[in-house]
Amino acid sequence: MKKSNSKSTKKPEIPLTSLIKPDLTSPKSLKSNSIGKEKEENKINVIYWHRTDLRLKDLPALNKLLNKNENEIKKINNFWPIWCFDPNYLYKHRVGLNRWNFLLESINNLSLEYKKLNKNQKLWVLRGKPFLIFKKLIKDWKITHIVWEKDSNAYSKIRDEKIITLAKELGVEIITTPGRHLYDPDEVIKANKGKPTMTLHQWQSITSKMKDIDKPFPAPESIPDPGPSDLKDHHEENWGEYEGIDLNADVRTGKDTCFDSLTGPSDDPFSVPTMEQLGFPPATTTIHGGTIEGYRRLKLFLSDPEKVSTFSKPHSAPTSLEPSTTLLSPYIKFGCIGIRELWWGCKEVVEKWRKNGGKGETKEPENMFGQLQFRDMYACAEAAIPNFERIRGNSICKYIDWSLQNQYDKNGNEILPRPKDEKDEQAEKRFEAWKKGETGFPWIDACMRQLKYEGWIHHLARHSVACFLTRGQCYISWERGMEVFDEWLIDWDPASNPGNWMWLSASAFYSQYFRVYGLVSWPQKTDKTGELVRKYCPELKDFPDKYIYCPHLAPLTIQEKSNCIIGKNYPFPILNEQLEKELCISKLKDSYKLNFNGNHLEVLNGNVNKKLKELHENNGNTHFKKSEENEKKRKAKGEGALDKFIKREKK
Numbered sequence: 001m002k003k004s005n006s007k008s009t010k011k012p013e014i015p016l017t018s019l020i021k022p023d024l025t026s027p028k029s030l031k032s033n034s035i036g037k038e039k040e041e042n043k044i045n046v047i048y049w050h051r052t053d054l055r056l057k058d059l060p061a062l063n064k065l066l067n068k069n070e071n072e073i074k075k076i077n078n079f080w081p082i083w084c085f086d087p088n089y090l091y092k093h094r095v096g097l098n099r100w101n102f103l104l105e106s107i108n109n110l111s112l113e114y115k116k117l118n119k120n121q122k123l124w125v126l127r128g129k130p131f132l133i134f135k136k137l138i139k140d141w142k143i144t145h146i147v148w149e150k151d152s153n154a155y156s157k158i159r160d161e162k163i164i165t166l167a168k169e170l171g172v173e174i175i176t177t178p179g180r181h182l183y184d185p186d187e188v189i190k191a192n193k194g195k196p197t198m199t200l201h202q203w204q205s206i207t208s209k210m211k212d213i214d215k216p217f218p219a220p221e222s223i224p225d226p227g228p229s230d231l232k233d234h235h236e237e238n239w240g241e242y243e244g245i246d247l248n249a250d251v252r253t254g255k256d257t258c259f260d261s262l263t264g265p266s267d268d269p270f271s272v273p274t275m276e277q278l279g280f281p282p283a284t285t286t287i288h289g290g291t292i293e294g295y296r297r298l299k300l301f302l303s304d305p306e307k308v309s310t311f312s313k314p315h316s317a318p319t320s321l322e323p324s325t326t327l328l329s330p331y332i333k334f335g336c337i338g339i340r341e342l343w344w345g346c347k348e349v350v351e352k353w354r355k356n357g358g359k360g361e362t363k364e365p366e367n368m369f370g371q372l373q374f375r376d377m378y379a380c381a382e383a384a385i386p387n388f389e390r391i392r393g394n395s396i397c398k399y400i401d402w403s404l405q406n407q408y409d410k411n412g413n414e415i416l417p418r419p420k421d422e423k424d425e426q427a428e429k430r431f432e433a434w435k436k437g438e439t440g441f442p443w444i445d446a447c448m449r450q451l452k453y454e455g456w457i458h459h460l461a462r463h464s465v466a467c468f469l470t471r472g473q474c475y476i477s478w479e480r481g482m483e484v485f486d487e488w489l490i491d492w493d494p495a496s497n498p499g500n501w502m503w504l505s506a507s508a509f510y511s512q513y514f515r516v517y518g519l520v521s522w523p524q525k526t527d528k529t530g531e532l533v534r535k536y537c538p539e540l541k542d543f544p545d546k547y548i549y550c551p552h553l554a555p556l557t558i559q560e561k562s563n564c565i566i567g568k569n570y571p572f573p574i575l576n577e578q579l580e581k582e583l584c585i586s587k588l589k590d591s592y593k594l595n596f597n598g599n600h601l602e603v604l605n606g607n608v609n610k611k612l613k614e615l616h617e618n619n620g621n622t623h624f625k626k627s628e629e630n631e632k633k634r635k636a637k638g639e640g641a642l643d644k645f646i647k648r649e650k651k
């Protein structure tokens with residue numbers, strides 16, 4: 001009889017139990033039975049497939065397993081928590097080093113958490129296509145139940161459907177339930193008659209009629225042993241085969257050995273791959289993955305009742321070196337903390353603070369609850385709208401004739417790798433400068449360099465760079481900016497990223513396209529000294545405060561004194577801020593007048609650009625002329641594009 005040695009009464013090292021009192025009974029154990037007494041056919045062998053829920057607490061799917069059938073669950077014989085390293089993610093998505101690193105750290109951390117509960121346990125890491133992995137595991141480990149947290153994004157749905165069909169054929173029960181969001185996006189869409197929720201108000205109104213958000217689910221106090229875990233023939237199939245282009249090839253500096261075998265190196269089977277095994281050089285970020293760090297940050301935030309209760313996103317500072325918001329997004333993305341833990345943790349803190357006479361409580365949308373609701377709103381939109389991550393075929397995305405749009409062949413397939421746009425050399429140059437953080441606008445450059453280095457920037461910094469690239473000045477398609485964020489953000493999310501890019505480019509969710517962030521005046525609002533610029537653009541560190549966001553306006557003597565000549569040690573601005581802003585607004589006006597979305601026939605058949613060109617011309621290109629005239633007037637007054645701020649200061 002194989003007995004679980006998971007009888008430890010030691011509570012898992014997860015804080016917050018004092019702040020969150022779940023509605024449920026005390027944490028349960030996944031009790032294991034003695035195999036010897038069981039007939040083979042009565043054995044319950046469970047796989048818990050961890051995906052973006054890399055924690056032990058607040059796992060609704062695990063809770064569903066525990067509550068499913070007390071008698072049946074008492075019989076669990078073997079339990080394997082697994083992670084599948086899917087080649088689809090390793091090759092098909094452009095993922096930066098910082099996100100890989102965060103993921104590997106989070107998996108390692110979870111594996112240790114399992115070991116703390118049962119020294120025979122760990123996170124069993126397998127390397128290959130999930131479908132092939134499950135086919136093998138069901139057979140070799142005699143699996144009877146597979147449990148996972150449901151995902152509603154497009155790729156996961158297709159992948160999971162195949163596994164569900166396979167399991168049905170083999171008589172394996174699948175237990176799955178949503179858990180990544182406050183509400184199941186599919187349920188919200190159903191309640192909204194199949195339509196996406198396009199405003200926070202709409203989302204709130206639909207969900208107010210649904211049952212309250214679940215309380216956090218407790219972690220198990222113990223878990224059973226795994227069964228015999230040898231896997232035969234693990235070199236037999238090409239587990240990691242991937243037919244498409246390896247989009248991460250140029251980042252690799254070493255040989256990628258991840259998929260040499262299903263179980264990893266023979267001397268350390270089922271181990272977490274290293275950056276080296278993936279062929280990657282080390283990451284640069286100082287943001288580290290895992291539940292320990294995630295709960296530390298959560299606890300820190302919840303320990304400050306005033307901060308939680310008066311949290312106001314628009315009033316937080318994008319310019320500060322220490323994050324002025326929670327920096328919980330990477331931990332939420334990978335599920336190192338549960339979304340219900342954050343929600344109810346904040347609720348409890350705010351309630352206490354209110355009772356104690358706290359004043360100045362903020363409301364939705366700017367408070368913390370509003371932030372989490374925005375996340376859900378985008379998830380509902382992504383789940384309901386085909387082609388959410390691009391313009392073509394996207395029913396909510398306004399068509400704007402951006403430069404550097406995705407190109408499609410006559411069958412509607414995107415042309416990849418993307419050809420350089422010879423006709424729009426200027427846009428290509430602007431895009432490269434934006435990506436490298438070499439636009440000559442220190443605020444934009446500091447944000448982009450921080451993003452690349454750390455894998456995270458403040459929300460309003462994301463606003464600034466996205467607005468600049470699209471409707472603010474560069475007039476470049478949001479699809480291109482989104483791709484850079486896809487690659488570099490640790491917290492990349494398939495709904496929040498495209499959703500926010502559409503918002504910032506005034507393509508959907510938001511329509512005040514004429515409100516543009518000033519490249520100097522905006523960062524000045526929260527930091528006149530430019531400390532973020534000094535850190536990420538060290539070549540500018542000696543400039544006086546007055547010129548830190550506009551060094552090209554500094555007299556040569558000051559440039560020399562600051563050890564940085566603009567045009568030599570740091571670029572001149574790549575464009576004229578005011579002129580381009582006016583041009584962008586005028587062109588957007590035409591697109592808004594035409595009012596075609598990405599699924600309009602004229603967009604699909606490629607005629608829309610001609611129509612917009614005509615509109616621009618019918619307006620006699622007056623917009624452009626007007627912008628030029630305005631510029632001349634500004635020059636005549638002796639004002640450069642960025643002078644307003646300086647003048648205001650002098651007054």
Ligand SMILES: Cc1cc2nc3c(=O)[nH]c(=O)nc-3n(C[C@H](O)[C@H](O)[C@H](O)COP(=O)(O)OP(=O)(O)OC[C@H]3O[C@@H](n4cnc5c(N)ncnc54)[C@H](O)[C@@H]3O)c2cc1C
Pocket residue numbers: 313323325326327328329330332333371372374375378457458459460462463466485489491492493494496497498500501504
């Ligand atoms: C162009 C652009 C792209 C973005 N891409 C992503 C992305 O890929 N992944 C992502 O998680 N967020 C994205 N955001 C939203 C937002 O910027 C980040 O969630 C936030 O900055 C993360 O920092 P934080 O955890 O300190 O946030 P906090 O302000 O502390 O908020 C707490 C949590 O609320 C959620 N949240 C807050 N604001 C938003 C929002 N506008 N949309 C969705 N969720 C929100 C996040 O989960 C965040 O962690 C994007 C914003 C912009 C403007």
